[in-house]
Amino acid sequence: xxxxxxxxxxxxxxxxxxxxxxxxxxxxxxxDLMSDLLHFSSKPKSLLITGLNNTQVVRTAEIxxxxxxxxxxxxxxxxxxxxxxxQKGITLIVTRLSRFTACGRLYAEGLVSCTGENR
Amino acid sequence: xxxxxxxxxxxxTGGDFTNAGAASSELKSIMTKLxxxxxxxxxxxxxTFEAEMNVIIHAVAGVMYYMITPDCIKVVLNDMGPGIxxxxxxxxxxxxxxxxxxxxxxxxxxxxxxxxKKNSDEFRIDSVVGEGTTVEIIIKxxxxxxx
Amino acid sequence: MNIREVMxxxxxxxxxxxxxxxxxxxxxxxxDLLSDVMANAKEGEVxxxxxxxxxxxxxxxxxxxxxxxxxxKRTPEEETLKKAEDEHITVAVSxxxxxxxxxxxxxxxxx
Numbered sequence: 001x002x003x004x005x006x007x008x009x010x011x012x013x014x015x016x017x018x019x020x021x022x023x024x025x026x027x028x029x030x031x032d033l034m035s036d037l038l039h040f041s042s043k044p045k046s047l048l049i050t051g052l053n054n055t056q057v058v059r060t061a062e063i064x065x066x067x068x069x070x071x072x073x074x075x076x077x078x079x080x081x082x083x084x085x086x087q088k089g090i091t092l093i094v095t096r097l098s099r100f101t102a103c104g105r106l107y108a109e110g111l112v113s114c115t116g117e118n119r
Numbered sequence: 120x121x122x123x124x125x126x127x128x129x130x131x132t133g134g135d136f137t138n139a140g141a142a143s144s145e146l147k148s149i150m151t152k153l154x155x156x157x158x159x160x161x162x163x164x165x166x167t168f169e170a171e172m173n174v175i176i177h178a179v180a181g182v183m184y185y186m187i188t189p190d191c192i193k194v195v196l197n198d199m200g201p202g203i204x205x206x207x208x209x210x211x212x213x214x215x216x217x218x219x220x221x222x223x224x225x226x227x228x229x230x231x232x233x234x235x236k237k238n239s240d241e242f243r244i245d246s247v248v249g250e251g252t253t254v255e256i257i258i259k260x261x262x263x264x265x266x
Numbered sequence: 267m268n269i270r271e272v273m274x275x276x277x278x279x280x281x282x283x284x285x286x287x288x289x290x291x292x293x294x295x296x297x298d299l300l301s302d303v304m305a306n307a308k309e310g311e312v313x314x315x316x317x318x319x320x321x322x323x324x325x326x327x328x329x330x331x332x333x334x335x336x337x338x339k340r341t342p343e344e345e346t347l348k349k350a351e352d353e354h355i356t357v358a359v360s361x362x363x364x365x366x367x368x369x370x371x372x373x374x375x376x377x
Contacts, residue, residue, distance in 0.1 A: 030365040032298035033316050034172075035230035036338070038165045039237070049365075051302050052225045059140035060225075063147065063164045065157075073306065080137075088144075098306075099296040100314075100368050104376075107369020115338075115363055213318050213341060223301055228316065 001025055001109060003068055006047060007093055009105050010070060015077055015092040016085045023067060023091075027114035030103050034060040037115070046114040049102050055081045062088045072099045125153065126186040131174045133200065136224070139175040142183050143168040146194070153187060159258055163192045166238040166256045169231040170196045176221055177201060178251065191240075192258045202248040210236065210244075267291050267375065269333040269356055272312050275374055276367050278335055278358035281347055285356025289332040294375065296368050300325050307331060314367050318342045323349040323357075333357070337364045 004021035007014070026045040031037055032052045037060050048066045050057060053075040061069055068091040071077060076094055077085070085092050095102060127149075129142035143164055150160040167183070174181035178200025186193045203209045209216075210232050217227025236242045241257040270287035273280055280287070292310030297303050298317050307313060309330040315322065318340050326334050333356035336342055342350075342357055350357045360367055 028365045030296065030363075030368065031316060032225055032302070033228045033230075034225045035169065035228050035234060036316055038169065039230050039234050051297050051299060054224065055137070056139065056225055059144065060168070062144060063140070063161075063168045065161060100294045100372060103296065103365050103368030104372025107365065108373065113363040113365040213343065215319070219300070219321065222317070222319075223299055225299070228298075228318075 001111065003047075003091060003093075005109075006068075006070075006106065009109060010093070010095040010097055010102050012070060012093040012095040015071070015094050016082050016090075018086070018089045018091045020067070020091060025068070025111065027112050028103070028106050029064075029066065029114040030099060037061070037064045037066070039115075043112075043114045047106075047111075049099055049106075051075060051099055053077045053081065055084050057081070058084045058088060058090055058092075061090050067091065068093065070095055070102060072097060072102055124186055124188045125149065126184070128182055128184040131171060131178075131181040131183060131196075131198070133175060133177070133179045133181070133198075135175060139172060140168055143171050146183075146185055149185075150187065150192065155187070155192070155260065159192070159260060162238040163194065163256070163258045166235045166242075166258070167194050167196075169234045170194070170254050170256065172226060173231050173252075173254075174198045174200070176217060176226060181251075189260065191260055192256075194256045195253065196256075197251065197253045199251045202250055203244075203246040203252055204248050206244055206246060269312060272371065272374075273333070273335065273356070273358045276335060276358075276360045276362055276370060278360040280356060280358045281342060282350045282355065282357050284351045284354045285333060286354065287356060289356070291332045291375070294368065294371050295331070296364060303329065312371070314364055314371070316340055316364060318346060320345045320349050322346065323353055323355050326355045327353045331355075335360050335367060337362055337367050 181198030215229030
């Protein structure tokens, strides 16, 4: 599904739009631990759902080739984080939903997990 | 660029979370500009990033030195820090000496060293307690046949 | 739904013996940050996380959560399981990723 549709499903708000709402998203990573995003070989066209909203998230997303980050429970990224995301071309979305509900809804839409051991 | 070696270094400051990852990010850009395959660049970036974070989290300061030849990407990180008393133990997934506040920042899950090794073709680590740690990451550049 | 049924549906391997497997599950909270769980998780919820260190037990106990499911087949530390037994907290390990576990459980808890 497109990033735009993800936004709709998660009742999200854009914190930083890098102009690619038509980007196709195929898989979802959900983690607050940065090393875990780097540990498994992730699939392309991934979205990250997290409750951690510091600059490290954007840094790690860049290294892991993740194109968009969703912050849950209305955790807004600070200016520094937004600026870094702008430089790296990573879209930032904020949703009031919890990580559980966000995962639940996207799972129901047919998205798969972006990481996993032995895959 | 055929026979030229590209090399450089970055200084790392312990505890500097604002810039944590900047060196690895820069190195990733350099690799992309050199047309290194995204798959190899990603592996190198991940290993380097984990190594850089270890310096920021545990050490006082460090230097990241990189060299890119037509055959391989080599990154060496040298830090001044507490050192690692038991390297085998430290290499175990989940083993971590990170304090709680680091965990609350999303790090410290004990995956750093295993991640480095996993993404390297050759990986060396040396440490002296009370002085510091050196990690060496080598990724070989083969004929990349991925489409 | 009780914690045993939740564990089963997420293909989890229960690692503790003294937790109350009949504990009713009121919902689910997913987070790897202790401060976040302390602030937002509700009593009776099952906690899905990647964290394996002993502090997770203290948090689950304080918040009266129905249990902890560690995903990605991560191994909880020995100290973690010991504390869990002491506090009667159920800890299980699932081979699913956090996204999959959350997604499946969301479907189950809704119907």
